[in-house]
Amino acid sequence: MDARRTVEAVWRMHSARLVAALTRLVHDVGLAEDFAQDAYLAALEQWPREGVPAEPAGWLLTTARRRAIDMIRRERVRDEKYALLAVADDDEGGTGTDSELLSLVFVACHPVLSQESRAALTLRLVGGLSTEEIAHAFLVPPATMGQRISRAKRTLTEAEVPFAMPDPDALPARLNAVLEVVYLIFTEGYSATSGDRWIRRDLAERAMRLGRMLAGLMPTEPEVFGLVALMELQASRFAARIGRDGQPVLLEDQDRGRWDRTLIAHGLGALSRARGLRKPLGPYTVQAAIAACHARAPRFADTDWPAILALYDALTHLAPSPVVRLNRVVAVLHVDGPQAALDAVDELRDDPRLGRYHLFGAIRGDLLMRLGRQAEAADELERAAGLAPTRQERTLLMERAAAATR
Amino acid sequence: MKVLVVIKVVGTDEDIVAGNVEMLAPMGEYNDKLSKAGILLDAAGLRPSVEAKQVVLEGGTTSVVDGPFTEAKEIIAGYWIWQVGSMEEAVEWARQCPVDPKVGRGLLEIRPYWEEADLQALLGG
Numbered sequence: 001m002d003a004r005r006t007v008e009a010v011w012r013m014h015s016a017r018l019v020a021a022l023t024r025l026v027h028d029v030g031l032a033e034d035f036a037q038d039a040y041l042a043a044l045e046q047w048p049r050e051g052v053p054a055e056p057a058g059w060l061l062t063t064a065r066r067r068a069i070d071m072i073r074r075e076r077v078r079d080e081k082y083a084l085l086a087v088a089d090d091d092e093g094g095t096g097t098d099s100e101l102l103s104l105v106f107v108a109c110h111p112v113l114s115q116e117s118r119a120a121l122t123l124r125l126v127g128g129l130s131t132e133e134i135a136h137a138f139l140v141p142p143a144t145m146g147q148r149i150s151r152a153k154r155t156l157t158e159a160e161v162p163f164a165m166p167d168p169d170a171l172p173a174r175l176n177a178v179l180e181v182v183y184l185i186f187t188e189g190y191s192a193t194s195g196d197r198w199i200r201r202d203l204a205e206r207a208m209r210l211g212r213m214l215a216g217l218m219p220t221e222p223e224v225f226g227l228v229a230l231m232e233l234q235a236s237r238f239a240a241r242i243g244r245d246g247q248p249v250l251l252e253d254q255d256r257g258r259w260d261r262t263l264i265a266h267g268l269g270a271l272s273r274a275r276g277l278r279k280p281l282g283p284y285t286v287q288a289a290i291a292a293c294h295a296r297a298p299r300f301a302d303t304d305w306p307a308i309l310a311l312y313d314a315l316t317h318l319a320p321s322p323v324v325r326l327n328r329v330v331a332v333l334h335v336d337g338p339q340a341a342l343d344a345v346d347e348l349r350d351d352p353r354l355g356r357y358h359l360f361g362a363i364r365g366d367l368l369m370r371l372g373r374q375a376e377a378a379d380e381l382e383r384a385a386g387l388a389p390t391r392q393e394r395t396l397l398m399e400r401a402a403a404a405t406r
Numbered sequence: 407m408k409v410l411v412v413i414k415v416v417g418t419d420e421d422i423v424a425g426n427v428e429m430l431a432p433m434g435e436y437n438d439k440l441s442k443a444g445i446l447l448d449a450a451g452l453r454p455s456v457e458a459k460q461v462v463l464e465g466g467t468t469s470v471v472d473g474p475f476t477e478a479k480e481i482i483a484g485y486w487i488w489q490v491g492s493m494e495e496a497v498e499w500a501r502q503c504p505v506d507p508k509v510g511r512g513l514l515e516i517r518p519y520w521e522e523a524d525l526q527a528l529l530g531g
């Protein structure tokens with residue numbers, strides 16, 4: 001077993017709680033992370049030689065604390081901080097408590113940061129990913145990502161963002177920002193917004209783990225379970241949604257035998273947990289319920305479309321967006337037929353937000369084809385292909401355009 | 407990556423493993439830790455092999471053997487399914503599993519799943 005990889009694994013397991021515990025001591029998330037990193041480097045140096053300690057998390061914390069104290073002594077920072085650290089050094093409570101960890105998540109997703117910085121910082125501080133890994137995941141050069149992360153940490157320090165749970169009245173909005181970041185990370189991995197790599201599975205897995213971790217920390221918030229369910233039910237189709245040649249496979253054509261039953265079971269469990277909390281359901285839970293309708297259908301023909309349409313109606317009220325209304329069109333197609341669906345899609349035609357969205361043309365083209373309007377369908381599909389963000393989707397749409405005129 | 411962690415106990419009486427109520431609390435805490443780390447997908451304990459059957463497939467014929475399997479040195483007591491970043495990570499989580507010194511030698515076998523990419527490679531894709 002490669003010792004370096006073991007140190008990395010231990011770091012991934014404990015870094016978030018470590019940074020959380022250190023932040024409570026030094027009141028600065030950037031500084032805390034520096035100390036944690038120092039301890040990580042020390043582990044990289046010592047563990048391969050001396051073996052992994054019995055209490056790796058405790059070892060990292062003790063080492064990081066010692067370094068923090070050393071630095072503070074050297075720089076003679078305020079006595080008060082030094083006293084605090086000295087006291088903290090005596091107590092035996094391992095690394096970060098649940099509430100410290102949760103505070104760290106809220107700090108990393110703080111509204112003073114841009115959404116892309118929140119995602120990067122969450123992966124870095126909570127996910128324990130290196131700058132290089134995050135840069136790789138978001139397809140930017142490591143130097144750019146490094147600057148983005150340091151700027152984010154500096155912004156938090158300058159804005160004097162408190163290391164604490166948000167006030168109860170601010171919690172729903174703040175939690176929503178956290179869930180958005182987790183889902184952003186997931187979708188980045190589930191279907192890349194750029195480049196030719198259609199799926200970056202490890203990033204999606206990372207987001208699912210963050211989501212489950214949040215669910216463990218906030219067991220009374222239905223939307224956290226809703227998001228976990230949504231991600232897992234979508235991810236259950238990973239293996240089935242790309243063909244042998246790397247092309248995307250539509251839901252209708254997927255081999256359901258290749259759906260991941262463990263993820264489906266876990267996702268359905270999370271969904272029923274969300275519902276069981278008996279609070280008003282949020283958009284993630286409703287989307288998860290839609291995904292669950294697909295997961296439960298043994299064959300595409302068995303899909304409960306009326307239920308999906310009803311859920312889309314609910315979602316349109318909860319989170320009105322042109323993309324939601326567009327997805328609703330697919331349910332209309334299966335409940336009321338292609339003409340009703342085309343009418344519904346044409347109602348969205350003037351929405352400028354859909355003007356450059358390739359799936360609008362993909363769906364409209366499909367409906368025209370079903371209605372026998374082949375020439376119009378081909379035009380629509382070709383236009384959609386021109387807007388598709390990935391090569392694979394472009395190819396698929398071009399093929400369908402060609403099929404329409406055949 | 408997904409791994410199956412098979413919990414085996416070697417060289418002890420199966421009844422001791424099955425009736426080991428003292429381990430319920432530490433195992434519960436361990437499971438809680440796995441769950442809070444976001445890696446736990448599924449877990450179950452298995453009833454003793456006295457209630458088990460083995461279907462033996464050999465030379466084109468099948469036969470059924472009833473438990474308990476006295477000749478077996480290992481008892482499979484349960485399993486987890488984890489979603490982890492690497493085998494190293496799985497090993498480090500497994501290291502933290504609580505142990506009961508009374509109950510022989512525990513053995514956690516960690517088996518990574520075939521991933522879609524592996525299967526495609528096998529199929530010559």
